Amino acid sequence: MQIALFVTCLADTIFPDVGMATVRLLERLGHRVVFPTAQTCCGQMHVNTGYQREAIPLVRRYVDGFEPFDVIVAPSGSCIGSIRHQHAMVARNFGDDALAARAERVAERSYELSELLVDVLGVTDVGAHFPHRVTYHPTCHSLRMLRVGDRPLQLLRAVAGIDFVELADADECCGFGGTFALKNADVSTAMLADKMRNVLSTDAEYAAASDASCLMQIGGGLSRLRTGVRTVHLAQVLAGTVDRPWEVASWS
Amino acid sequence: MVMIEGGPFRHDADPNTATAPRGVGHLRGDVAFPTAARAALTDSQLRRNIGKATGTIRAKRADVVAEVADWEQLREAGRACKAATMARLPELLVQLEERVVAAGGTVHWARDAVEANAIVVDLVRATGSDEVVKVKSMATQEIGLNEALAEAGIAALETDLAELIVQLGDDTPSHILVPAIHRNRAEIREIFLREMPGVDPELTDEPRRLAMAARTHLRRRFLSARVGVSGANFAVAETGTLSVVESEGNGRMCLTLPDTLITVMGIEKIVPTWRDLEVFLQLLPRSSTGERMNPYTSMWTGVHPGDGPQDVHLVLLDNGRTATLADEVGRQALACIRCSACLNVCPVYERTGGHAYGSVYPGPIGAILSPQLTGIADNASLPFASSLCGACYDVCPVKINIPEVLVHLRARHVEERRASRTVPNAEELSMAAVGWVMAEPRRYAAAQRAARAGRMLAGGRGRIRSLPPPLSAWTASRDLPAPPTETFRDWWARTHADDDRSDHTSRASSSDSGRHTS
Numbered sequence: 039m040q041i042a043l044f045v046t047c048l049a050d051t052i053f054p055d056v057g058m059a060t061v062r063l064l065e066r067l068g069h070r071v072v073f074p075t076a077q078t079c080c081g082q083m084h085v086n087t088g089y090q091r092e093a094i095p096l097v098r099r100y101v102d103g104f105e106p107f108d109v110i111v112a113p114s115g116s117c118i119g120s121i122r123h124q125h126a127m128v129a130r131n132f133g134d135d136a137l138a139a140r141a142e143r144v145a146e147r148s149y150e151l152s153e154l155l156v157d158v159l160g161v162t163d164v165g166a167h168f169p170h171r172v173t174y175h176p177t178c179h180s181l182r183m184l185r186v187g188d189r190p191l192q193l194l195r196a197v198a199g200i201d202f203v204e205l206a207d208a209d210e211c212c213g214f215g216g217t218f219a220l221k222n223a224d225v226s227t228a229m230l231a232d233k234m235r236n237v238l239s240t241d242a243e244y245a246a247a248s249d250a251s252c253l254m255q256i257g258g259g260l261s262r263l264r265t266g267v268r269t270v271h272l273a274q275v276l277a278g279t280v281d282r283p284w285e286v287a288s289w290s
Numbered sequence: 291m292v293m294i295e296g297g298p299f300r301h302d303a304d305p306n307t308a309t310a311p312r313g314v315g316h317l318r319g320d321v322a323f324p325t326a327a328r329a330a331l332t333d334s335q336l337r338r339n340i341g342k343a344t345g346t347i348r349a350k351r352a353d354v355v356a357e358v359a360d361w362e363q364l365r366e367a368g369r370a371c372k373a374a375t376m377a378r379l380p381e382l383l384v385q386l387e388e389r390v391v392a393a394g395g396t397v398h399w400a401r402d403a404v405e406a407n408a409i410v411v412d413l414v415r416a417t418g419s420d421e422v423v424k425v426k427s428m429a430t431q432e433i434g435l436n437e438a439l440a441e442a443g444i445a446a447l448e449t450d451l452a453e454l455i456v457q458l459g460d461d462t463p464s465h466i467l468v469p470a471i472h473r474n475r476a477e478i479r480e481i482f483l484r485e486m487p488g489v490d491p492e493l494t495d496e497p498r499r500l501a502m503a504a505r506t507h508l509r510r511r512f513l514s515a516r517v518g519v520s521g522a523n524f525a526v527a528e529t530g531t532l533s534v535v536e537s538e539g540n541g542r543m544c545l546t547l548p549d550t551l552i553t554v555m556g557i558e559k560i561v562p563t564w565r566d567l568e569v570f571l572q573l574l575p576r577s578s579t580g581e582r583m584n585p586y587t588s589m590w591t592g593v594h595p596g597d598g599p600q601d602v603h604l605v606l607l608d609n610g611r612t613a614t615l616a617d618e619v620g621r622q623a624l625a626c627i628r629c630s631a632c633l634n635v636c637p638v639y640e641r642t643g644g645h646a647y648g649s650v651y652p653g654p655i656g657a658i659l660s661p662q663l664t665g666i667a668d669n670a671s672l673p674f675a676s677s678l679c680g681a682c683y684d685v686c687p688v689k690i691n692i693p694e695v696l697v698h699l700r701a702r703h704v705e706e707r708r709a710s711r712t713v714p715n716a717e718e719l720s721m722a723a724v725g726w727v728m729a730e731p732r733r734y735a736a737a738q739r740a741a742r743a744g745r746m747l748a749g750g751r752g753r754i755r756s757l758p759p760p761l762s763a764w765t766a767s768r769d770l771p772a773p774p775t776e777t778f779r780d781w782w783a784r785t786h787a788d789d790d791r792s793d794h795t796s797r798a799s800s801s802d803s804g805r806h807t808s
Contacts, residue, residue, distance in 0.1 A: 045778050047728065051738050052771060054778035061782075073782045079728040084721060086678060088700030092725030099729060124697070131299075131701075182680035211637045215677025222675060223763035224328045228641045229677070230767070258768030261753050289753040289771045 039069045039159070042107035044100070044121075044148070046114045046250065047079035053250045055287060059277035060113045060151060066279070067164060074103045080112075081128070082120035087217045090128045094137075097125045101140050109158060110148040113273050114249050115180030118150040123183055150180060151248060151273055152189040162192045167280045169199030172270070173242040175233070175256065177249045178211050190248055190272055197275060203240045207232070214255035230259045238265060244286070248272045261289040299698075299705035308402065309665040310610040315403040315434040316462070317610075317664050319648015322671035326646035333643075339474045340464075340643050344634045347468075350580025351631060351685070358576065367569045369689040372625035375562060376615060382527040382560050383606065389530025393592020395602040400554075402609045407438035409605050410519065410552055414444050417550050417601075419516045425534055425541040426450035427521025428628055429554045429607055431463060431650040432663075435519070446519065447511055449540040451504050458485040464644030464652065466630040467578050472643050475500065508540065518548040518599065522555040523627070524570060525604075528563045531591040532604065535574060535584050545588050551599035556607050558624040570627060573687035577629035610663030619698040623659045625688045630655075632682035632692060638675060647672060654682035658695040666703045673699035716760075741773045748772030 041064055045057040061071050081096030100121065104110050112118050122145045129138035155161055174194060180186045194202055213219065213229025233256060237245045245260065245267055247253050257269035270286050278284030310317050319326060330336060355361055375382060387397040400406035414422055422439065424430065424446050436446040436457075448457040455470040456463050459481045463469030470478070475495035482489050482500065486507050493503055520541065524533040532553055534541050545551060561567065575584040593602050615621050633639045633653030644652030649660035649669065657676055661669035673696050682692040708718065727733045747754045754770040756762070764770065776784075 047734075050778040051741060052773060054774050054776060054781055057778035058781060061786075071786075073779070073786065075779060075782075076731050078731055078734045081728075084725055086697055086700070087717075087721060088697075088702075088704035089718075089721045089725065090701045091705075092721055095725065095729035178677070178679035178681075182684060209681075211677045211679035211681070213637070213677060215679070218674065218677045220760055220763040222324050222327065222638075223766060224324065224331055225638055225641060225675075226677070227767040228331050229637050254770070255768065258764070258770060261769040261771075262755075262767065289769060 039109060040072055040107070041069050041154070042072045042074060042104055042110045044077055044080070044104065044110055044112040044117070045073065046112055046117045048250045048254070049113060052254070053271070056113050056250050056271040056273055059271065059273040059284060060111070062277045062284075063164060063166075063273055064111070066277075067159065067161065069159075072107065074107075076103045080117045080120045080125075082117060082124065083216050085120060085124050085128055090131055093124075093128050094132055094134070097128055097141060098137060100125065101137065101144050104144050104148070105140060108147060109154070110144070111151055111154045112148065113151045113271060114251070115150050115177050115184055115186065116249055116251060118148055118153075119179040119183035121145050121148050150184055150186060152180075152186050152193055153184065155193060155276075156189040163196035164193065164276050165198075166196075166276045166278060167198045167283065168275045168278055169201075170244055171201040171203060171240075171242045172244045172246050172275065173203050173205045173237060173240040174208070174272075175205060175212060175237075175245060175247040175252060176208050177247050177252045178209075180248055181209055186248075193272065193276060194246070198280070200275070203242055205240060205245075206236045208236075212252050212255050214252050216251070219255060226255075227259075230255055234259050234263070234265070237267060242267065244268050244270045244275075246270050246272055246275055257289060299702040308610070309613050309668075310432075310663045311402050311404055312664075312668070314407070314438075315432055315609070316650045317432060317660050318668050319646075321648070323646055323648070323675040324671060326648060327638075327642040327675070330642045330646045335474070335477075336472050336643050337641060339472055341640055343468065343471045344640050347580055347634045351577060351634065354576045354580050354582055357582075358572070364569060364573055365687055365689050368573050368627075368687055369625065371561065371566050371569060372688050375560060376558070376621060376624055379557065379560070379615065382562055383557055385527040386525055386530060386560055386604075387606075389528070390532075390592055390602075390604050391530075393530050395530070395592040395604055398603060398605045400605050400607050400609070403433035403607075406433050406554055406605050406607050406609070407435055410435060410554065411438055411442045411444070413550070413552050413603055414439065414517050415442065417517055419444070419550075421445045421447065421511075421515065422517040422519045422552075423447050423449050423511055423515040423544045423548065424453070425518070425520035425544045426453050426469070426536065427519070427554065428466060428650060429521045429556050430519060432556075433554070433607065433609060435554065447508075447515075449508050449512070449544055450536070451501060451538055451540070454504055454508070455481060458482070462645065463650060465633060466628050466651065466653070466655075467633075468630075472645070508543075512540075512543045512547055515544070515548045517550045517552065518544040520545060520551065520553045522553050522559050523574070524567060525555060525560045526562075526564050526567065527560055529591055531564070531589050533567070533587065533589045535571070536586045536588070537579060537581075537584055539586050542586050542588050545590060546598050548599055550601040550603070551590075552603045552605065554605045554607055556609070557611050558626075574627055574629055577627075577631040577685065577687040610665075613665075614659075614662040617662065617698075617702075620658065620662050620695055620702075622690045622695055623655065623662060625690055626655050626659065627688060629687055631685040631687065635681040635685050636676075637679060637681070638677065647675065654692045654696075655690070658690075658692055658699060661699055661703075666699060666706060670703050670707075673703060735777075735779065738773075738777045738779075742775070744773045745775070
């Protein structure tokens with residue numbers, strides 16, 4: 039199957055491993071990944087900060103760039119959430135009903151990684167090998183905007199060698215929230231502290247999630263406190279095999 | 291919808307859709323949310339009290355909601371009923387007035403807090419009483435009725451246990467349902483010992499003993515009270531019936547013992563028919579206290595000769611509600627039945643408590659209701675006091691899409707600010723700049739290359755520990771990874787360049803091993 043990758047601006051610029059792991063995983067499963075180079079950003083940060091007007095060109099860019107493809111994947115629950123629940127709304131708010139209608143059609147073909155794997159490709163055992171103790175933060179937008187449910191956990195539990203451990207209060211927000219992390223930095227940090235407390239109490243080596251933004255928050259705290267616990271994207275856990283392990287980079 | 295420059299975010303000033311006036315009531319804080327929150331976060335006792343209380347009530351709610359097989363259909367019924375009500379609010383209000391008057395009551399229309407307070411003060415004065423007993427009521431807290439009565443020389447006695455604790459402690463409510471949620475038993479005991487005349491000096495912090503002390507304190511006042519003041523959870527348009535839902539029975543006392551009963555009610559509390567109560571009386575107790583049914587549901591329709599208050603008044607309060615109704619997205623907030631389930635699940639509220647919001651309506655619902663009642667400029671920080679995690683929407687018994695309204699109000703705020711100024715501020719400039727960069731892949735790639743210079747900030751450690759403002763807000767508590775030597779798109783160009791011009795169906799790359807940032 040041909041799958042168009044929307045890598046997201048954050049993964050592209052700061053966490054390229056997430057994109058590379060997604061590509062390696064999908065190619066290993068026998069699919070052809072296409073990367074439309076005209077892509078930039080979904081516009082979520084603008085929309086969620088109140089700058090819908092500035093998001094219009096980004097919505098148009100996403101729709102223009104991905105309209106030719108039948109199946110689109112992004113390794114981010116919140117970017118897919120924005121594409122599905124905000125793109126058409128923003129276009130409509132500024133009077134572009136034609137763009138809104140196109141945005142809705144493209145959104146229907148845009149999937150978060152675990153949705154693509156489980157629902158579209160029909161796999162839960164992707165043949166991955168990741169011999170580490172791992173806990174999983176399900177992320178708010180994956181849980182409550184996309185309703186991915188336990189799809190990521192189905193994928194993780196099928197990984198060979200993994201020592202998976204449940205995270206307490208997993209469905210509680212890590213405190214990232216986009217510009218919330220800056221505008222309300224103190225509350226954001228208080229939320230992060232409790233998330234880290236739960237992560238650390240699992241004794242996991244890796245805190246996994248399906249969103250580079252939440253991982254930037256959780257990883258930022260874990261790194262600052264020199265906890266030695268690394269963050270890892272679900273795509274990276276699923277990318278490695280016995281023969282070709284995926285090496286997860288440390289922040290330090 | 292008429293499309294105007296700036297999208298659907300500007301509302302022309304209309305005298306009929308005025309917002310709640312300044313200088314009266316409790317809808318505005320003295321400081322912005324982030325500043326108030328910073329102080330609250332350092333209060334260990336507060337964090338412990340609220341964390342414990344919200345955790346307990348969250349678990350209770352989850353248990354009793356899980357028992358109801360058709361909970362989702364009930365929520366949808368609640369949402370639909372409220373939406374239909376808002377769509378014909380004027381005629382329903384007129385119908386309610388007719389029925390209340392026909393049953394022997396009197397109806398007063400208050401445009402705002404100032405008018406409502408004046409109406410109530412005049413009504414109490416006319417009775418000759420200098421004291422009223424009060425049922426817990428958000429509407430009267432919103433308009434600052436107790437202060438208005440005090441200025442007129444009338445003492446208002448809160449009879450709900452938690453409101454009494456707040457009143458005795460010279461404090462303000464911090465939760466819609468549990469106004470004293472920020473206090474623990476030991477603190478309540480201290481307040482009672484200090485402020486309650488004639489209290490048993492041997493009082494312990496056992497809940498039963500505290501409740502008994504309050505009961506003794508209140509009983510004499512109930513029996514002597516000539517005027518009762520209440521809010522209303524629901525008003526039934528077809529019958530003129532008002533209803534208060536409560537747990538303690540103090541409300542029943544206030545509603546039945548005095549000669550005069552004055553009810554102050556937001557105009558959105560109306561339901562069309564008696565039958566509609568069936569839905570809300572299932573949704574409300576399970577969502578609020580985590581009970582299957584609340585202990586006391588009082589309903590009264592006008593005056594019954596020889597039984598209960600003989601002088602019954604209803605004050606219909608607007609105070610920014612019509613302005614809220616004018617916003618097609620924001621009007622959902624008027625469906626709120628004040629259960630406070632959204633407060634109890636909110637990770638922000640759980641850590642800051644209610645006072646940080648500066649309004650009697652705290653938490654997620656307050657963050658969308660208060661700014662609409664006052665006008666966004668007066669509560670501009672509240673729509674941003676959320677990480678948009680969506681937990682509030684999941685538990686709302688009437689399916690108010692709070693994250694959607696938060697995002698909408700943020701846009702309204704930005705567009706209103708933009709319209710009111712010719713010179714953009716720093717945030718507007720940076721958002722515009724980022725938008726400009728992101729709109730064009732060449733500019734975006736150039737910006738990525740520029741970001742690579744950020745590697746220097748990491749000083750070879752792979753992580754950035756300190757950045758200048760405004761990003762210092764991030765690095766004050768969190769590291770950032772150094773920008774990588776190669777972006778994803780550069781890696782793609784290096785490893786998959788042939789792909790973009792070829793059409794074979796599958797390809798295994800051999801050069802995509804994990805990257806080390808150090």
